[in-house]
Amino acid sequence: MIEITLSFLIFLIAAYGLIKDTNVVKSIICLNLLQTAVILIFILLTRPSGSSLPIHGFSPTAPVDPLPQALIITAIVIGASITALALMMTVKIFHYYGTLDWQEIIEKEK
Amino acid sequence: MYYILLSIIFVPLILAILFYLVNKPQFNSMVFLFQVLQTFFVYVLSRSVIAGESLSYVIGQWPMGIGIELRLDWLSLIFVGMTTLGFWAAYLYCWEEKCRDAKYFFFITFLQGSLVALFLVYDLFSMFILLELVTILGSILITYKKDGYAVKAGLFYLLYNSFGMTIFLVGVIILYISSGSLNMTVAGEIAQGLSQQVHIRFAVACFFVAFSLKSALVPVYTWLPIAHSSAPSSVSALLSGLMVKIGLYGFMRLHGVFSGPFLSQSLMIVGISTALLGVGFAVLQTDIKRILAYHTISQVGLMVVGISSGMEKGMYGGLLHMVNHFAFKTLLFLCAGILITNTGERHIKKIRGVMASNPFLGIAIVIGILGITGAPFFNGSISKYIIKKSVEGTFVTYGLYLVNFGTLVSFIKFGQVLGGPSRYPFSIEWVKSLSIALVATLVLAMFPIGIVMGGRILHGEFFSYYNLLKESGIYLIMAIFGWQFYHRVVDREHPWLKAKATKTLGFQISNAFLIVYFLVVVIFTRYQV
Known part of the structure; x- marks a missing residue:
């Protein structure tokens, strides 16, 4: 239970960062944190304590459901690709505007 | 059949990779051969x-x-049919500029494959992956070979949409844990039995918020005007014509699965306020593409009003309006792209004389305007009429009249590009004019199709000469009042209103909107009977 509470805390911190912070890179980091928190909660909820690896012929106790693990890998890959693309765009924004602050970017557009 | 179903997904994906690997300009014309094949398969x-x-x-x-x-x-x-037609228009339109650019075709054909896959999968996690894929490809296409403003718009689109998709993932997880399956039918059947439980309702709230974000409903619409107005025109047409409807597809798909709490009066309120707010902003804009982008928001609001009534009639009206909106909004965005490339201007008052120098383009714009304002004998009128019928007798009807009026006013503004002396040449290459002609034909063809289908759904009460006369009268009166209203009020450009309308909301405040909206929806679904 404590792990789930902590993951939820990470989720809240990330959401707070997305609302509060005006730096583009920090927004990307917060989005990553948000996804990580969701993934953590998913893993924790689908892994009952005392279960073993989902490998055939290797389970002394009941194996965990292998599907969530496969889904999580996909979700992580998607998160990584979004981060890569977002960082690439951030570099372009910095070259053009000379700043990484959302507010300053809006002011410079005028 | 199975292989045809697979090939309409995988042929575009494989072709995209071939474009990237071969990387020869001559190879790019394969896209038309493939489109013919794709159209045949869909047929x-x-x-x-x-x-x-x-x-x-x-x-x-x-x-x-x-x-x-x-x-x-x-x-x-x-x-899927809309996707195929929309990509026909996009390929033809961008051919003249991009025919030597293999990477552009890589991205755009990949987008086509993922959109088709998104509309075919019946599985929640695959839906999540494809939604993210479409978001990534969309943001790449928005920023394609551009600088500054477009890159910022693309980044905003990417980050904001992936925030929404994370909420969608939460919903998928909760549904998986409580039902043990990701298939919509299986999970839906199990969830039906548990629909009173808290976590199922929370999952429904998550889906609701994610699809609202995808279809740009009221508090979470801020990404749309920026993204749609800064993309290249063929991509804007795809974004506004097709990709905005992904959220509505989700609503309708999941309504079939969780028929209980998913669509209700609350969605109707969100829809009508989206329609009103979108049209309110659209009237005050001066950037030609932003006018169209805000109109997308308002028209999506109308579709949501239609589908949220939950009746067969409203569903059908919403769906028909979706196809109609796809046709005329694609047409208008393509025409706007030609106006911008020929004049180098985006301000609506600086573009004049389209009809005098290029009657073909002028007629296409007129068809688009008559379609979107719901003129009699054009496609928008039928779907708007059915949506109006489906909410008859509630306060929403007055809202719909107001939305129609606002649409007319802002398209009177847009229509002024037609008149005046010809200062610009407005030349079109024949491939582009083919694309515009295709979409204009679709706009015209949707009127008889809508009549026939509408007659089937509404059982004869729909098409009568009395109704036609009444609706035409209302349209004419509204047009006259709209003309007056435009010249007396809107054209003056009150400075305070103008400052409010052109202000772009930042990323932080949009996130705050999203979180507040999420909390409100969660609380609402929790206590809804």
Whole structure:
């Protein structure tokens, strides 16, 4: 239970960062944190304590459901690709505007 | 049939990779050959759906509920058909500029494959992956070979949408944990039995918020005007014509699955306020593409009003309006692209004389305007009429009249590009004019199609000369008042209103909107009976 509470805390911190912070890179980091928190909660909820690896012929106790693990890998890959693309765009924004602050970017557009 | 169903997904994806690997300008013309093939496949599939048999296959012959299911029924057929037509228009339109650019074709054909896949999968996690894929490809296409403002718009679009998709993932997880399956039918059946429980309702709230974000409903619409107005025109047409409807597809798809709490009066309130706010902003804009982008928001609001009534009539009206909106909004965005490239201006008051120098383009714009304002004998009128019928007797009807009035006012503003002396040449290459002619024909053809289908759904009460006369009268009165209103009020450009309308909301405040909206929806679904 404590792990789930902590993951939820990470989720809240990330959401707070997305609302509060005006730096583009920090927004990307917060989005990553948000996804990580969701993934953590998913893993924790689908892994009952005392279960073993989902490998055939290797389970002394009941194996965990292998599907969530496969889904999580996909979700992580998607998160990584979004981060890569977002960082690439951030570099372009910095070259053009000379700043990484959302507010300053809006002011410079005028 | 199974292989045809697979090939309409995988042929575009494989072709995209071939574009990237071959990387020769001569190879790019393969895209038209492939489109002909794709259209033929969609036609073959549509024959079997029209015959009344919806196709459903599980990839890899797994039992139902374990593998990824592909399903082609009426709803997905309409969306797949729209995708095919929309990409015809986009390929023809961008051919002249991009025909030597293999990377552009890589991205755009990949987008086509993922959109078709998104409309065919019947599995929540695959839906999540494809939604993210479409978001990534969309943001790449928005920023393609551009600088500054477009890159900022693309980044905003990417980050904001992936925030929304994270909420969608939460919903998928909760549904998986409580039902043990990702297949929509299996999970939906189990969730139906548990629909009173807190966590199922929370999952429904998550889906609701994610689809609201995708279809740009009221508090979470801020990404749309920026993204749609800064993309290249062929991509804007795709974004506004097709990709905005992904959220509505989700609403309709999941309404079929969780028929209880998903669509209700609350969605109707969100829809009508979206329609009103969108049209309010649109009237005050001066950037030609932003006018169209805000109109997308307002028209999506109308569709949501239609589908949220939950009745067959409203559903049908919403769906018909979706196809109509796809036709005329694609047409208008393509025409706006030609106006911008020929004049180098985006301000609506600086572009004049389209009719005098290029009557073909002028007529296309007139068709688009008459379609979107719902003029009699044009496609928008039928779907708007059916939506109005489906909410008859409630306060929403007055809102719909107001939305129509606002649409007319802002398209009187837009229509002024037609008049005046010809200062610019407005030349079009023949491939582009082919694309515009294709979409204009679709706009015109949707009127008889809508009449025939509308007669079937509404059982004859729909098409009568009395109704036609009444609606034409209302339209004319509104047009006269709109003309007056435009010249007396809107044209003066009150400075305070103008400052409010052109202000762009920042990323932080949009996130705050999203979180507040999420909390409100969660609380609302929790206590809804």
